[in-house]
Amino acid sequence: xxxxxxxxxxxxxxxxxxxxxxxxxxxxxxxxxxxxxxxxxxxxxxxxxxxxxxxxxxxxxxxxxxxxxxxxxxxxxxxxxxxxxxxxxxxxxxxxxxxxxxxxxxxxxxxxxxxxxxxxxxxxxxxxxxxxxxxxxxxxxxxxxxxxxxxxxxxxxxxxxxxxxxxxxxxxxxxxxxxxxxxxxxxxxxxxxxxxxxxxxxxxxxxxxxxxxxxxxxxxxxxxxxxxxxxxxxxxxxxxxxxxxxxxxxxxxxxxxxxxxxxxxxxxxxxxxxxxxxxxxxxxxxxxxxxxxxxxxxxxxxxxxxxxxxxxxxxxxxxxxxxxxxxxxxxxxxxxxxxxxxxxxxxxxxxxxxxxxxxxxxxxxxxxxxxxxxxxxxxxxxxxxxxxxxxxxx
Amino acid sequence: xxxxxxxxxxxxxxxxxxxxxxxxxxxxxxxxxxxxxxxxxxxxxxxxxxxxxxxxxxxxxxxxxxxxxxxxxxxxxxxxxxxxxxxxxxxxxxxxxxxxxxxxxxxxxxxxxxxxxxxxxxxxxxxxxxxxxxxxxxxxxxxxxxxxxxx
Ligand SMILES: [Zn+2]
Numbered sequence: 214x215x216x217x218x219x220x221x222x223x224x225x226x227x228x229x230x231x232x233x234x235x236x237x238x239x240x241x242x243x244x245x246x247x248x249x250x251x252x253x254x255x256x257x258x259x260x261x262x263x264x265x266x267x268x269x270x271x272x273x274x275x276x277x278x279x280x281x282x283x284x285x286x287x288x289x290x291x292x293x294x295x296x297x298x299x300x301x302x303x304x305x306x307x308x309x310x311x312x313x314x315x316x317x318x319x320x321x322x323x324x325x326x327x328x329x330x331x332x333x334x335x336x337x338x339x340x341x342x343x344x345x346x347x348x349x350x351x352x353x354x355x356x357x358x359x360x361x362x363x364x365x366x367x368x369x370x371x372x373x374x375x376x377x378x379x380x381x382x383x384x385x386x387x388x389x390x391x392x393x394x395x396x397x398x399x400x401x402x403x404x405x406x407x408x409x410x411x412x413x414x415x416x417x418x419x420x421x422x423x424x425x426x427x428x429x430x431x432x433x434x435x436x437x438x439x440x441x442x443x444x445x446x447x448x449x450x451x452x453x454x455x456x457x458x459x460x461x462x463x464x465x466x467x468x469x470x471x472x473x474x475x476x477x478x479x480x481x482x483x484x485x486x487x488x489x490x491x492x493x494x495x496x497x498x499x500x501x502x503x504x505x506x507x508x509x510x511x512x513x514x515x516x517x518x519x520x521x522x523x524x525x526x527x528x529x530x531x532x533x534x535x536x537x538x539x540x541x542x543x544x545x546x547x548x549x550x551x552x553x554x555x556x557x558x559x560x561x562x563x564x565x566x567x568x569x570x571x572x573x574x575x576x577x578x579x580x581x582x583x584x585x586x587x588x589x590x591x592x593x594x595x596x597x598x599x600x601x602x603x604x605x606x607x
Numbered sequence: 608x609x610x611x612x613x614x615x616x617x618x619x620x621x622x623x624x625x626x627x628x629x630x631x632x633x634x635x636x637x638x639x640x641x642x643x644x645x646x647x648x649x650x651x652x653x654x655x656x657x658x659x660x661x662x663x664x665x666x667x668x669x670x671x672x673x674x675x676x677x678x679x680x681x682x683x684x685x686x687x688x689x690x691x692x693x694x695x696x697x698x699x700x701x702x703x704x705x706x707x708x709x710x711x712x713x714x715x716x717x718x719x720x721x722x723x724x725x726x727x728x729x730x731x732x733x734x735x736x737x738x739x740x741x742x743x744x745x746x747x748x749x750x751x752x753x754x755x756x757x758x
Contacts, residue, residue, distance in 0.1 A: 355690040356623060356742075358704050360718045364689075368682035368706055368718075375731040420685035420701060467656055469682065469706040469718045 218457055218489035222605065224309040225445035225452040226570050228258025228438030234402050234431045234558040237328070237335050243434070244277040247325035248285050250434035255286075258438035259448055260319060262286065265438075267293040267317030271304045273561070276325040286321075293317040299324070300503070301562030302592045302600030306458050308439045318444065323436040324563045333430055362596060363427075365468035366506040367419040369595065373474060373508060374421055376523065381421070383526025385412035386540075387507040388425045388555055390529065393538035395552025397580040402431055403556040406538075426507040431558030435567050442607065451606065453573045456492060456587075458602035459485040466596045478599025479516045479591065486601045494518055498585040499572045500546055501565040503592050504553040513591035514548075550580045562592040566602070573606040611635060620745045630657045632671035640739045640746050643671035644715070653712045674711050676737020677753065681716060682706035683731050694742055695720075703729040707750055723751035 230253025232246045247270075255265070265288050270279035277285065279294035293316040297303040301324065308320040328336040355361065360368060373379055388407060395401035407425070415423040445452035461481030463472065471477050487493060494500075494517055502513035511525035519542065520528035534541040540548045551557050551568035558564065569588035571577050577585075585606070592600040612635070618626055621634050633656075636643030646653045647661035648668035660667050685701035695702050703726055706718040721729045722740060735750035 357686055357689045357692050357695050357702055358719050359690065360704070360706065364684065364686075364704065367684045368704070371683050371731060372681065417685075417687050417701075419687065419689070419704075422684075464662060465714070469716050470655065470714070472714060 216485070216488035220309060220313045220455070220457070221489070222454045222456055222607070223442050224312050224439055225442045225454045225607070226437050226439055226604070227445045227448050227452055228254040228256075228260070228436075229567050229570050230254030230257055230436040231400070231567060232434045234400055234433040234560070236333075236402055236429075236431060241432070243273070243275040243325040243327045243432075244281065244285065246432060246434035247277050247282060247323050247436070250325070250436035251282065251286060251321055251323050254323075254436035254438050255321065260438060260440075262288055263290060264319045265321050266290050267308065267311050267320035269293075269295050269297065269304050269308045269311070269320055269322045271301075271322075271324045272296045272298055273324060273326050274329060275327045282321070282323065288321075291317075293320070298598070299561045300593045300598050300600065301560075301566045302458055302590070302602050303460060303598070305437075305455065305566065305602060306460065306600075308437075309455055309458065312439060312441060319438065319440040321436065321438060323434060324560065325434040326560055326563075327432055328430040336430075360469040362468060362594070364419060365596065366508050366594060367422045368469065369471070369474065370421050370426075370506070370508040373511070373523075376474065379511070379523065379526055381413060382409060383511065383529075384422070384426055384507040385409050386526060386529040386533070387504060387510045388412050390539045390548055391504060391553040391555040391557075394547065394550050394580065395556035398551045398557055401552040401557040403429060403552065422506065422508070425555070428505045428554035428559035429556065431560070433558060433560060435560060435563035437566070437570070446607075451574050453570045454605050454607050456603040456605045457486055457489040459489070459600065461485055461599045461601070462597055468596050471595060474512070475522065477595040478593070478597070479512060479595060482591070482599045482601040483516055486603060490603055492587055492603050492605075494589065497587050497589040498546060499550065499569060499582050499588045500542065500548050501569055501588060501590040501592075502548060503562055503565065503594065504549060504555045505559065505561070505594060507555070509594045510548075510553075512595070517589070517591060545582075547580075547582060550577065550582065562590075562600075565590050565592060569604050573604055612638065621743075623743055629659050633657055636671060636673070637746050637748060641673045642676050642717070642737055642748050644674045644709070644711070644717075645669045646672040653715045655715060655717060674709055676709070676717075676748070676750070678707040678709040678717075678735060680705045680721075680729070680731050680733045680735060680750075681708045683729055685726065685729075692742060694740060701726055705729065705735075705750060707735055717748075719747075719749045721750045721752075728752065
């Protein structure tokens with residue numbers, strides 16, 4: 214530990230709320246999903262409208278802004294409202310820093326994600342979705358050669374294979390792990406089993422990655438209530454505290470200019486987490502590596518230090534639990550027990566965060582990790598959205 | 608070299624690109640089939656994509672400088688589907704998209720497609736050089752396997 218961490222264990226998550234995840238929510242707006250998740254989280258926390266003085270609404274395409282959410286819920290006294298970018302930990306960091314600094318005491322943090330016209334045929338047929346774009350949006354059509362974030366993960370997967378001789382099976386094990394875990398999560402959209410044969414014969418989208426290397430777009434929402442740990446103790450017998458959370462980027466973060474696979478956002482995140490905490494992988498009970506693309510998961514496993522660079526495929530094989538059809542590190546620690554973005558649905562990390570809280574509360578039902586006390590989240594990818602968090606049961 | 612076109616005309620020549628004051632020199636270069644990469648007058652380092660200042664020394668004295676376009680493929684992927692372009696037919700086979708380490712400076716990369724060879728020959732490590740195709744009526748920089756001076 215070499216860095217200040219005054220927020221350590223000072224902010225707690227006291228409420229979680231969610232909606233059904235669907236391949237087609239059908240006729241509902243992202244605002245409607247956001248409200249449903251928010252109300253569930255508020256009721257779960259047992260707080261009143263007037264207690265919520267912070268609203269953090271993540272800028273997902275089509276999602277309501279924080280002020281629109283405050284209006285929908287008629288929150289009377291809001292002193293902090295903001296709109297961080299996806300993925301999940303940006304919002305978490307914004308909420309916790311706002312509470313810690315005294316800008317507000319209790320935050321509603323929400324994320325509503327929507328299948329966009331370009332990633333779903335039925336979404337393209339919904340006239341109310343046509344205006345929705347990821348990011349700032351542009352009227353210019355993309356070109357095949359654009360190294361946009363999605364394509365860039367495939368490009369760097371080619372480099373990973375080149376440098377380490379990784380096989381398709383190494384990537385496939387990530388997909389199989391998530392699918393097997395999804396079977397124990399009623400919320401997950403991908404409920405049918407997946408074999409390595411299925412993976413190897415799946416449609417290629419951009420070689421070297423196939424359809425099953427990419428997360429599955431869904432309509433849905435997740436919401437969280439955060440407050441001070443002191444207040445949390447009065448609200449719930451089992452508050453989950455944020456030990457530390459961080460983002461991380463390197464200077465050369467344009468997708469095709471990244472220095473190399475040994476130096477990108479994930480490395481900055483991991484250094485920051487380790488320097489602010491004494492907790493590391495030997496203390497972790499549940500591990501949440503992001504899986505927007507399988508290459509990202511392989512990289513998190515290696516960069517967190519579970520195995521050397523290039524070794525994630527072999528690591529998963531060595532820690533494979535045949536009974537559950539999934540990874541159990543040292544026979545104990547699962548990887549994304551909810552099924553991850555690949556099989557629960559592409560929540561851009563909010564599912565990972567929700568499941569971490571659920572596990573640490575002991576509410577995960579048949580997929581509960583025995584006596585889970587500590588969760589490690591590696592969220593986002595390589596370029597501009599690498600993030601991490603360590604959550605603890607108090 | 609052709610007459611330099613004004614900003615209005617430049618935008619019309621590349622209706623599929625969002626050109627900014629920082630990237631306009633790059634696209635003006637394309638019209639002359641020259642790949643102009645920002646180079647710092649102060650520390651002489653190149654950078655790409657174009658930025659308003661040199662990321663290394665923060666000098667704003669930048670000169671878009673023609674590079675050879677020779678280099679080695681660093682990343683390679685093959686699109687079975689993707690954004691449309693008049694010269695790309697995904698039904699005929701995967702469309703290669705590569706990121707090339709340019710010989711001018713370590714880690715200076717430019718991404719495009721590869722023409723002039725079977726798609727199976729496009730691999731990380733292949734030595735390539737620049738050539739130009741036409742896309743939407745304007746020149747578009749692409750790579751082909753090195754023909755001259757390949758080591
Ligand atoms: Zn300079």
